[in-house]
C-alpha cells in the first residue's frame with residue numbers, strides 16, 4: 001500500500017572544513033615529552049589542524065554546512081531541521097544546533113544536538129533517515145564538528161591524549177529519496193559500563209560547582225583515556241557493527257566500494273581492515289593529516305572521498321564508528 005512516505009533518505013551533498021593552522025608532531029614535542037616517531041608509530045598521525053583564537057566549533061560547522069548546501073544545490077532556506085553531533089560545544093548549554101541555525105540565518109526550525117562522541121555522525125544520520133521516512137521532514141542538515149584543541153592538556157601529563165585529537169567539521173544534506181540511492185541499514189549501540197574509560201570528567205553536574213580551579217589543575221577538564229581498553233573494545237566493536245549492517249541487507253563485504261571508519265587511530269583502522277578482509281584502497285584514511293576529529297571525522301573523510309572520485313553516485317559505502325560512551329555503530333548506504 002502506498003502511504004505517500006519516502007522509502008528512504010539519501011545524501012544529497014557533502015562539505016567539510018578544516019581550520020588552516022597546521023600543528024605538526026614536532027610542534028607538540030616543543031610542549032610535552034613526545035616525539036614525531038612515537039606519535040606516527042602508535043597513531044599514524046603526522047599533523048592536525050587547530051583553530052585560531054576567535055573561531056568556534058559552530059563557525060567550523062557553518063563553513064562545512066555552506067559547502068554541503070552548495071554541493072547539494074540547496075538554498076539555506078531549504079533546510080527544515082538540523083542535527084548537530086559534537087562533544088565540544090561552544091557552551092555547556094545550549095547546544096550548537098541552535099547557534100548554527102542562527103549563524104546560517106535560517107528561520108526558527110528545529111535543531112537537535114547529539115552527544116554520542118565519535119559515533120555522533122552515525123547516530124545523526126540514522127535519526128535523519130528515520131525522521132524523513134516518517135514523513136516529518138524532507139530536508140535535514142546533519143553536521144559533525146569539533147574544537148578539541150582548547151580542551152587538551154598540552155603538557156607531559158596530557159600527552160597520551162593531546163597528540164591524538166584535532167579540530168574540523170563535516171556536513172551532509174540529507175533528503176527524501178525517490179530512487180534506489182540512500183540509507184540501507186543502521187546499527188547503533190552503547191555500553192555505559194565503560195563511560196569512565198574515555199571521558200572528560202568536568203564540568204559535570206555531579207558536583208558543586210560544575211567545575212573548580214582544583215579540577216582544572218588536576219587535568220579533569222581534559223580527556224581521560226584508558227588506551228588499552230579503548231583499543232581492545234574498538235577492534236571488536238567496529239567489525240561487529242559493520243557485519244550487522246552487511247548481514248541485515250545480505251551484502252558481502254567485498255561489494256563495498258569504500259569503508260569510512262571513524263578516524264580514531266591508524267592502528268585501530270588497520271586492525272578493522274584486516275578483520276573485514278578489505279584491501280587498503282577500500283578503506284578511507286586521512287588521520288595522518290587531521291588526527292582524530294571525533295564526530296567530524298566520518299563526514300570529513302566521506303566528503304574528501306567523494307571529492308577525490310573514490311565514491312560515485314550509486315556506490316555502496318559503509319560508515320562505522322566507535323568511541324566514548326562507549327558507543328558504536330554503522331550505516332550502510334548507496335551514495
Ligand code: ACO
Nearest residue numbers: 034035038042118159160163227228230231264265322323
Ligand atoms: N609520547 C611519548 N610517550 C607517550 C605518549 C606520547 N604522546 N603517550 C603515552 N606515552 C607513554 C606512556 O606514558 C607509557 O610510558 P611508560 O611505559 O613509561 O608508563 C608508554 O608510552 C605506553 O606506550 P605503549 O607501550 O605503546 O602502551 P600501549 O601499548 O598500551 O599503547 C596506546 C598505548 C597507543 C594509547 C594504545 O593503547 C592505543 O593505541 N589505544 C587506542 C587509543 C586511541 O587510539 N584512542 C583514540 C581516541 S578514542 C576514539 O576515537 C575511539
